[in-house]
Every structure is written in structure tokens, then in C-alpha cells.
Amino acid sequence: MNNPQAPVVEIRTVSKSLPDGRALLTDISLEARAGESLALIGKSGSGKSTLLATLGLMDKFDSGIYMLNGRDTSKLSQSRIDDIRGSSVGFVFQRFSLIPHLSVMENVLAPLRQSSRRHRNGMRARALAELDAVGLADAWKKRPRQLSGGEQQRVAIARALIRRPALLLADEPTGSLDIETGAHVVGQMLDLVAQHLTCLIVVTHDIDVASKMQRIFELRRGGVSELTERPTNRLAAAAHLSERA
Numbered sequence: 001m002n003n004p005q006a007p008v009v010e011i012r013t014v015s016k017s018l019p020d021g022r023a024l025l026t027d028i029s030l031e032a033r034a035g036e037s038l039a040l041i042g043k044s045g046s047g048k049s050t051l052l053a054t055l056g057l058m059d060k061f062d063s064g065i066y067m068l069n070g071r072d073t074s075k076l077s078q079s080r081i082d083d084i085r086g087s088s089v090g091f092v093f094q095r096f097s098l099i100p101h102l103s104v105m106e107n108v109l110a111p112l113r114q115s116s117r118r119h120r121n122g123m124r125a126r127a128l129a130e131l132d133a134v135g136l137a138d139a140w141k142k143r144p145r146q147l148s149g150g151e152q153q154r155v156a157i158a159r160a161l162i163r164r165p166a167l168l169l170a171d172e173p174t175g176s177l178d179i180e181t182g183a184h185v186v187g188q189m190l191d192l193v194a195q196h197l198t199c200l201i202v203v204t205h206d207i208d209v210a211s212k213m214q215r216i217f218e219l220r221r222g223g224v225s226e227l228t229e230r231p232t233n234r235l236a237a238a239a240h241l242s243e244r245a
Ligand SMILES: Nc1ncnc2c1ncn2[C@@H]1O[C@H](COP(=O)(O)OP(=O)(O)OP(=O)(O)O)[C@@H](O)[C@H]1O
Pocket: 018, 019, 024, 042, 043, 044, 045, 046, 047, 048, 049, 050, 051
């Protein structure tokens, strides 16, 4: 059942091993609610992208429970999981995520490709509104290569939000952007998340980005823990991470 009172994401003691048997995620528990923004930090190889893919129902785990919007995902058929991934989860990746031969408008509409033509036509106004929300309504006819990296990321955000997903997952969304453009992209993502009460989980190496989220979690040695003190700048964050390594 879809329970509106339930957290959007609730994982309990989720573990996952790599194909070679090495434990990657060990007894991870995490809860995130509508309108909440979380940062997931941790060293390269700590399993951040894997955890994000698991939350996005793109990757399986070995044991534990994952409730998405109050539904136990382990009890769902693969086709139901595919439906829920399409309707409830939006993804923004680091880069190269737009389809190069499609226009900006067609890219934003891409998550609806299985819908009927009539429905898609109706959604063009919505896609334009999404593009307008990220300041790119005028670019709807362009191809991705005609846009800057920051503009492409904003199109990717519009695309991720077109179905109003309950959960927006972003894996290093500012990794290929300069600091200023990255801050702008994150600001727009947070505005949209607040407006639609989306739950946002961002994987980032950038402590400035992490600091803009309401809560920060660190993945380390297979476990996840919430940072109680917010790192105030890059140096403090680097010191914090190396101290705990
Ligand atoms: N399908 C797979 N098969 C084998 N190893 C894998 C697979 N997926 C991930 N790994 C390994 O799991 C570990 C964690 O990978 P993951 O991509 O989740 O890390 P990450 O924290 O996102 O790192 P980065 O910050 O570099 O992006 C890595 O050692 C990676 O090589």
C-alpha cells in the first residue's frame, strides 16, 4: 500500500556484497521524508553510487528491507518495480545524461515515452513549465550540445521532475560544473524539491553542495552515519574525512 504518512525512503539493515563476495554495504539503515534533502558523502569506492542505485530500484540488495513510500519493495514483481521506478523516482547523473540527438523538449519528455501520443502532447505544456522553472524555456528546441554543462544539468533536473517523483536521486550532479554553476544548479534543485515536497538524496564529493542539504550522511566501511556537526568549509571537511579514515 502507498501510505502518505510513511517516509519516502525507509531502509532497514540493508546489506549488499559484490560479485566477488566482498561486503560493500553492511546493515545500512536510513530514513528520508517528503521535503527532506540529504547529502551522501564518503570516499571513492565506499558504495555511494551503489546505494543510490539501490534506492532507485536499479540495483538489488542481498538482505534487509527497503520500503519506498510505505511499500515493501521486496514484495513487488519486476514489472511493478519498473513501473514504480518510472513514476516515483527521478535521476540526475553527473554528466552525459541527455540523449544527444533529441531536442531539449524531447529529452524532458523522454521519461514519458511509454505513454500514449495524446498524453505526451498534453505533457508538452508541462515540460515547458518544467524548463521554465529551471530558466530554460527558450532553449526547448536546442540540442544538448548547444547548451553549457550547467544548462544541460538543469535540463536533466527538469526531465527528472517531469513525472513529479516522490524521490529525486542525484549522483554527483555538480561533478562536471564550476563552483558557481554548480551552486546555481543545486539551488534550483532545492527550490523545486521544496515546491513539490520531493525527497532529495544527493551523492557528492563537494562539501559546499553537501552543506546545502538538511542532513548529511557519510558512508564509511560499509556503514552509514549521520554527521551531527556540519563541516563549515572544504578544509574542515577534508580534515574530518581523513581523521576518520
Ligand atoms: N557490479 C559491480 N561489480 C563489481 N564491483 C562493483 C560493481 N558495482 C560496484 N562495484 C565496486 O563497488 C565499490 C563501490 O562502488 P561505487 O560506485 O558504489 O562507489 P562510490 O562511492 O560511488 O565511488 P565514487 O565516489 O568513486 O563514485 C567499488 O569498489 C566498485 O568497484
